[in-house]
Amino acid sequence: METVKANIIQAMLSTTYKIALQIAEAIYFLSKKEFPERWKILAHSLASFLKGDSNMYEKEHVVLKTLLKIFKKFVNNKTIYILFYNRYEYSERSDPLYEEIILVCDENHDIFLNYVQILITKLCNTQMKSEENMNNLKLLKTCLKIFYCLNFQVFYSFV
Helix, strand or coil: CHHHHHHHHHHHHCCCHHHHHHHHHHHHHHHHHHCCCCCCCHHHHHHCCCCCCHHHHHHHHHHHHHHHHHHHHHCCHHHHHHHCCCCCCCCCCCHHHHHHHHHHHHHHHHHHHHHHHHHHHHHHCCCCCHHHHHHHHHHHHHHHHHHHHHHHHHHHHHC
């Protein structure tokens, strides 16, 4: 299992987009059983590939979609379903849940902040092609969904 966990992310990033999406599903299923107890570095390993490189749109998109799928477990199904997610798991407020959210945020907040700043800077650049701007908007939208998932338990009483 350790060999699979050590190599699956690199395999996802070194293949075509469609195959990468399938490997991302495998990472998600592994994360349901292994993250964070037995795979503490998963989120950081994925987030460390977010550099804001225009030539890496598909790979960054797969990484963000994988992170979003993993982090959706922090979101309460009954409220979010009404908003925009079809989530089948229910996460109740608890100390272990908060510890997991804190672990993810502490290890990755700088990476996410820098990445979002790069995306916003690119979007403010009027010299960019419209297709590149659309790609950056999609990446930014996925980042915002990730932020929402990581902060949902705090905002729950206001939703």
